Every structure is written in C-alpha cells, then in structure tokens.
Amino acid sequence: MARIAVTGDDAVALAAKAVNPDVVAAYPITPQTIIVERFADFVADGEVDTEFVTVESEHSAMSACVGASSVGARVFTSTASAGLMLMYEIVFIAASSRTPIVMALANRAISGPINIHGEMTDQMLLRDSGWISLFCEDNQEAHDQTIMAFKIGEHPDVLLPVAVGLDGFILSHAIEGIEKVSREEALRFIGGERKTDLKLDTSKPLSIGLLHLQDYYMEARAQIKDAQDRAKKVILDVFSEWETQTGRKYEPIESYMMEDAEYAFITMGSSAGNARTTVDELRAKGEKVGLIKIRVYRPFWSDRIVELCKNLKGLISVERAHSFGGPGAILSQDIKSALYGSGISPLLAEYTIGLGGRDTLISGYHGMYNRAKKAFEEGKNLPIFWWGVRE
Amino acid sequence: MNKGGAIMTINVPKYKLKDLVDKPTYFTGGHRLCAGCAAGSMARQVTMAFNKPTMIFNSTGCLEVASTIYPFSAWEVPWLHVAFENSAAVASGVEAAIKAMTRKGTYTAGKTDIIVFGGDGGTYDIGIQAISGAFERGHDLLYILYDNGAYMNTGIQRSGGTPFSASTTTSPAGSVIPGKTQFRKPITEIMVAHRIPFVATAAPAYPADLIAKVRAGLDVDGPAFMHIEASCNRGQRFDPAKSIEYVKMAVETCLHPLYTVIDGEYTLSRPSERIAKDPSRKVPLVEFLRKEGRWRHLFRPIERTDLIERFQTEVDKHWEELLVKSGF
Numbered sequence: 001m002a003r004i005a006v007t008g009d010d011a012v013a014l015a016a017k018a019v020n021p022d023v024v025a026a027y028p029i030t031p032q033t034i035i036v037e038r039f040a041d042f043v044a045d046g047e048v049d050t051e052f053v054t055v056e057s058e059h060s061a062m063s064a065c066v067g068a069s070s071v072g073a074r075v076f077t078s079t080a081s082a083g084l085m086l087m088y089e090i091v092f093i094a095a096s097s098r099t100p101i102v103m104a105l106a107n108r109a110i111s112g113p114i115n116i117h118g119e120m121t122d123q124m125l126l127r128d129s130g131w132i133s134l135f136c137e138d139n140q141e142a143h144d145q146t147i148m149a150f151k152i153g154e155h156p157d158v159l160l161p162v163a164v165g166l167d168g169f170i171l172s173h174a175i176e177g178i179e180k181v182s183r184e185e186a187l188r189f190i191g192g193e194r195k196t197d198l199k200l201d202t203s204k205p206l207s208i209g210l211l212h213l214q215d216y217y218m219e220a221r222a223q224i225k226d227a228q229d230r231a232k233k234v235i236l237d238v239f240s241e242w243e244t245q246t247g248r249k250y251e252p253i254e255s256y257m258m259e260d261a262e263y264a265f266i267t268m269g270s271s272a273g274n275a276r277t278t279v280d281e282l283r284a285k286g287e288k289v290g291l292i293k294i295r296v297y298r299p300f301w302s303d304r305i306v307e308l309c310k311n312l313k314g315l316i317s318v319e320r321a322h323s324f325g326g327p328g329a330i331l332s333q334d335i336k337s338a339l340y341g342s343g344i345s346p347l348l349a350e351y352t353i354g355l356g357g358r359d360t361l362i363s364g365y366h367g368m369y370n371r372a373k374k375a376f377e378e379g380k381n382l383p384i385f386w387w388g389v390r391e
Numbered sequence: 392m393n394k395g396g397a398i399m400t401i402n403v404p405k406y407k408l409k410d411l412v413d414k415p416t417y418f419t420g421g422h423r424l425c426a427g428c429a430a431g432s433m434a435r436q437v438t439m440a441f442n443k444p445t446m447i448f449n450s451t452g453c454l455e456v457a458s459t460i461y462p463f464s465a466w467e468v469p470w471l472h473v474a475f476e477n478s479a480a481v482a483s484g485v486e487a488a489i490k491a492m493t494r495k496g497t498y499t500a501g502k503t504d505i506i507v508f509g510g511d512g513g514t515y516d517i518g519i520q521a522i523s524g525a526f527e528r529g530h531d532l533l534y535i536l537y538d539n540g541a542y543m544n545t546g547i548q549r550s551g552g553t554p555f556s557a558s559t560t561t562s563p564a565g566s567v568i569p570g571k572t573q574f575r576k577p578i579t580e581i582m583v584a585h586r587i588p589f590v591a592t593a594a595p596a597y598p599a600d601l602i603a604k605v606r607a608g609l610d611v612d613g614p615a616f617m618h619i620e621a622s623c624n625r626g627q628r629f630d631p632a633k634s635i636e637y638v639k640m641a642v643e644t645c646l647h648p649l650y651t652v653i654d655g656e657y658t659l660s661r662p663s664e665r666i667a668k669d670p671s672r673k674v675p676l677v678e679f680l681r682k683e684g685r686w687r688h689l690f691r692p693i694e695r696t697d698l699i700e701r702f703q704t705e706v707d708k709h710w711e712e713l714l715v716k717s718g719f
Contacts, residue, residue, distance in 0.1 A: 049494060208470070
C-alpha cells in the first residue's frame with residue numbers, strides 16, 4: 001500500500017474517490033470544503049464516474065442524496081456545523097427513507113457566535129436521528145471509516161445513513177501519513193455496485209415516503225430502532241473484515257491501558273490522542289490510568305462501557321460538546337445512562353473542553369486528571385465543568 | 392436566448408380529446424382528495440401524457456397527503472415524497488443518479504421521465520430556492536406547479552400565489568383589511584427568466600392542451616416548468632361541481648392565460664389566442680370574483696369597486712405585456 005501525507009479532508013476525499021460513488025451532492029462549508037474541492041478535481045479529471053451535483057444549499061444536498069439513494073445509487077456528501085443544521089429536517093427523513101448515504105462531517109462549532117473551528121456538538125445532535133454515527137481519531141481512521149461506512153449502511157440488515165466525523169481543522173486541515181486504499185481494494189471490500197430491493201424501479205412501481213398516521217407511524221419508527229440494534233453485529237463484522245483485508249484493527253469502543261486501571265479518561269475523536277499521551281505520562285509516574293475511546297457513538301455500546309468500567313474507581317469524561325441546561329454534557333449523559341442499573345458505578349468527573357476549536361493541551365489533561373483524582377479520593381463526583389473557560 | 396430566429400426543435404403535440412380517451416392513467420381512484428378537487432383531475436391528465444418509464448416526486452401538500460395514506464397509494468408509477476420545500480432537489484439527485492448508473496450499466500430502464508409536483512406554497516414560497524437551483528444546473532425534469540392559490544392542505548393560509556384581495560385564514564377579510572393586500576408573484580415569468588427551454592401554463596379545463604404540454608415538457612432535454620391552475624372548492628369557497636368551470640373562467644378572464652415559452656419564444660395557446668384575436672371574448676374579472684366565496688367581501692356589505700378595478704388593472708397590465716411578448 002502507498003503511504004502518503006495528506007490532510008484529513010484529503011483522506012476522506014481519497015476514500016470517496018476509491019469508492020467511486022454514483023452521486024456526490026455537496027455544498028461548500030469550512031472546514032469540509034477541501035473534501036468537495038478535491039472531489040471536484042477528480043470529476044474534472046475523469047478519475048471518477050460520479051455525477052457531482054453542485055447544489056445551492058446543504059438542504060438541497062441532503063435532499064438530492066435522498067433522491068439519488070432512492071433509485072439505488074451509492075451516494076456521498078459532506079458538510080459541517082451550520083450546513084448540517086440546515087440539513088437537519090432531511091437528515092431525519094434520510095434515515096426513515098432507509099437511504100444509506102455516507103456523510104463526512106468535519107466537526108465544527110455551531111453558531112452563534114459564528115466560529116469555524118472544531119467541536120463535535122454538530123454531529124452529536126444526530127444521536128436521535130437514526131443515523132449510524134462514527135468518530136475518527138486521526139486521518140487514517142477518517143480514510144478507512146469513510147470506506148467502511150458504505151458497507152455498514154448498505155447492509156440489508158441496516159439500510160441506514162452513516163456519518164463519519166473528523167475534528168474540524170485538528171484533523172480536517174492537519175497533514176498526517178496514511179496508507180491509501182486503492183479503488184480495487186475499496187470495491188473488493190464494499191462490492192462494485194450497491195444492491196438493494198428497496199428502490200424506485202419503473203418495472204416494479206413503489207411509493208416511498210407515505211403519510212403514516214397514528215395507526216402506522218410508531219411501527220415505521222420502530223423499524224429504525226430495530227435496524228440500529230441489528231447494526232451492532234454488522235459493524236463488528238465490517239471492522240473484522242477490514243482488519244483481515246488491511247491489517248488495521250477497529251473496535252466500536254477501544255481501550256488503552258485498561259487492564260489494571262483505577263482511573264480512566266473516556267472521550268471521542270482526536271481528543272483521544274492527547275488523552276493517550278497523558279495516560280503514557282501518568283503511567284510513567286506510576287499512576288494506574290487508562291483510556292476508553294468511543295468510535296461508534298450510535299449505536300451506543302452500553303454493555304462494553306459497563307464492562308470496561310468494572311474495576312474503575314473513577315471515570316473522567318472529556319468531550320468537545322455541551323448540552324445547555326442538561327444533566328451533564330452530551331456524551332457524559334450517555335455514559336451515565338449506560339451505567340445506571342448496571343451495578344457498576346465508578347465515580348464520575350465530567351468535562352466539556354475545546355469548544356470552538358480552543359486547544360486543550362496535554363497539560364490540560366493532567367490538570368483535569370489531578371482535579372478529578374482529588375475528588376475521587378474524597379469519594380466525590382465532579383459535575384460538568386467547562387475546562388479552560390475564563391471567569 | 393435566440394429569440395425570434397430560434398430553430399424550433401420542441402414541438403407541442405396536437406392532441407384531440409377523442410384520441411386521448413383510451414390513454415391509460417397512472418393515478419387511480421380511491422385517493423382521498425376532496426370531491427371536486429381540480430388537483431385530482433390535473434394529476435390524472437398529467438399521467439395521460441406518459442409514454443415511457445416515468446417517476447414522480449411530490450412535495451408535501453394535498454396531492455401528496457391525500458394520495459398516499461399508508462398502506463395505500465394511488466400512484467401506479469414509482470413515486471417519492473421527501474419533504475415540502477425540496478422536491479426539485481430530490482429530483483435533481485434522481486436525475487443525476489440515473490445518468491451515472493446508466494453510464495455504469497447499473498440502471499437499465501433507459502430514458503426515464505421525471506416529474507415533480509409542487510403546490511403554490513411549495514413553489515412560490517418555501518421551495519423556490521431548490522427549483523431555482525435545479526433549473527440553473529439544468530437537470531432534465533418537468534416541474535409542475537399545481538396552483539390552488541393558498542396553503543389549502545394546512546387550512547387555507549395565504550401564499551405568494553394567493554391572488555389579490557382573496558380572503559384566507561392568514562389574510563382574512565376583516566373590517567379594516569380586505570383580504571390579501573399583495574398581488575401574486577409572476578411565477579411563470581420568474582421561471583422564464585431562468586432561461587430554461589420550456590415553460591407553459593395550463594388548466595385542467597383544457598385537457599388536450601394540458602396533456603400535450605406535459606408531453607412536450609417531458610420531451611425537452613433540460614428543465615421544464617408548467618404552471619397549472621387547479622381550483623380548490625374548499626379553500627376558494629364554491630360549489631364542488633364548479634371546479635372545472637371556474638378554472639376555465641380564470642383563463643377566460645386572463646387571470647391565468649394559457650401560453651408556452653419555448654426557448655424564449657412566447658406563443659399563446661388556443662383559448663387565450665382566441666381572446667387575443669377577439670378581445671370581446673375576454674370575460675370581465677368581476678364576473679369571476681363574484682363566483683367564489685374568497686372574494687365575497689368585495690361585494691358585501693358594499694361593493695368595493697376600488698379594489699375590483701385595481702385588480703382588473705393589474706390583470707390587464709400583465710395580459711397586455713403577454714400580448715406584446717407573443718407578437719400581438
């Protein structure tokens with residue numbers, strides 16, 4: 001495999017190029033713009049067979065994707081922040097229409113005030129939409145997960161759209177080395193063309209998107225719930241096949257130094273990088289600390305989190321997101337829900353970090369750890385705290 | 392736009408009603424549109440123009456809601472509803488997908504006609520951005536606006552297509568404000584301004600003309616737009632038996648003249664051409680306004696001749712402009 005140095009956006013664009021989708025419909029927004037620019041280059045140079053629909057808004061981008069997917073096409077798009085906000089109405093319909101669109105999200109803060117830098121709140125709000133939601137720690141993961149997303153979403157047991165999140169600027173614009181997957185390898189993995197029976201077909205007329213009243217709406221929504229449940233097995237299978245084909249191992253929830261850990265960070269995306277380095281430094285000082293990284297945010301692997309927390313004294317939740325007025329931030333609410341009633345209840349410190357792209361350096365992780373450990377030793381939880389906010 | 396000197400490659404077929412009676416329709420009975428709903432007549436007539444694989448994309452609205460209450464559908468061709476404001480974008484994606492998949496050999500139905508149905512709310516107002524985008528990009532589809540002059544599905548609220556002085560639930564005729572105070576957007580002219588190859592108006596009172604225009608719009612290579620007047624007896628307040636009669640009056644008063652704009656060239660269709668040649672055939676607007684309850688306040692308790700004249704002046708102005716554009 002060829003090893004190349006690219007930005008996160010380029011890594012995603014190259015994955016889309018390898019997949020050679022039938023339709024890409026997208027609209028420019030920082031920090032995902034490089035993805036569509038690069039893809040436009042591939043179209044202009046005849047390197048893909050894709051119809052590139054340069055829509056007039058993100059709302060129309062998602063709408064065109066739903067239309068294209070409804071006739072059986074393999075479809076890709078990408079956006080961020082305000083673009084995703086504008087799409088939201090159709091994002092939910094994409095799930096209920098069972099259109100396995102793949103969407104890369106260069107996670108960015110939501111206005112207002114307007115800010116173009118990294119934050120995960122945009123994608124985390126997908127949690128109730130029916131989308132499969134994946135996060136990436138580095139550019140290799142962004143590249144690989146974009147390809148794997150097609151296989152997960154298109155699986156007949158799933159038939160749901162998939163979002164692949166990469167931290168805005170921190171990944172989207174940072175250059176790293178990746179092993180590039182070729183078209184031949186990508187298509188060998190996901191299949192040369194999308195196969196589905198649920199599509200608009202002039203030889204078998206079908207109506208899609210009907211009015212469901214009180215008598216059928218809950219059943220239609222329950223089918224999405226069931227598909228999310230079935231997706232767990234499909235995701236495990238796809239990750240395992242990917243490891244066989246590429247040698248790169250993926251797990252829905254990953255653990256680091258957890259075997260004898262008394263305390264652990266739990267986080268998502270690129271934050272796991274700094275957390276891991278912090279764990280290494282603390283381990284060198286004899287601290288028994290580990291890391292849990294959530295790769296697949298929906299469906300949520302509650303049982304795996306419970307299992308990893310079994311021997312912990314304290315858990316430190318760190319996320320680039322917040323829920324105003326909520327009982328914690330967004331991920332930390334999920335973690336508390338997962339643990340409730342499990343009989344496993346480590347003490348918990350909840351942190352919101354890095355909103356709008358504010359750096360949280362390794363020294364910050366040490367600070368969060370020391371503050372949490374002190375509370376844990378006193379037998380106390382620490383409620384949600386915004387790390388690094390000036391008074 | 393090669394106006395005047397254009398080489399006419401788009402022909403509107405000439406149909407006779409007796410040739411059409413045996414044409415299959417793909418919009419079946421059993422739908423739940425109201426008795427006397429002109430949108431139902433319109434939909435059936437549109438499907439009579441089909442002659443090859445065809446797909447329909449329907450914006451949220453009466454036609455969508457009433458034709459597809461799960462688990463029933465009145466459509467015998469592939470049909471998709473996604474949302475209210477985005478059907479032109481949905482159809483753009485479909486057209487692109489068919490193009491790409493045909494190229495790759497994974498779509499084998501051949502040339503497929505794409506029709507979008509949107510109401511006046513979905514077209515004049517909330518959907519106009521998606522339509523404008525789709526037309527600018529040049530997707531090969533026919534967008535059909537069926538215009539009943541208000542958001543009838545949600546309960547008769549005013550839209551950008553509601554005619555002047557009509558009473559709706561959000562522009563009610565009150566003791567101070569006499570219904571809608573604005574004229575409707577010149578939606579057909581807005582679409583002509585996109586310089587798409589085919590724009591036409593039609594009305595289900597003239598089925599042969601309507602069906603021929605649908606066929607021509609589908610045969611055009613590129614975007615096509617039709618503005619079809621489709622009365623709503625519930626919202627416009629009249630006897631359900633009069634739906635087609637009153638649609639015809641909209642044409643005869645020149646409130647909704649019938650014409651085509653093909654590659655920028657305006658041509659009056661027969662019913663409007665007759666009026667152009669013999670202006671005495673033009674029915675005074677006041678006769679139409681008297682028929683429908685949405686304008687009752689223009690006659691009771693006192694006749695608002697000021698408003699009626701203002702409305703007539705506006706209609707005359709647009710009709711005169713159309714006459715000039717179409718060479719009269």
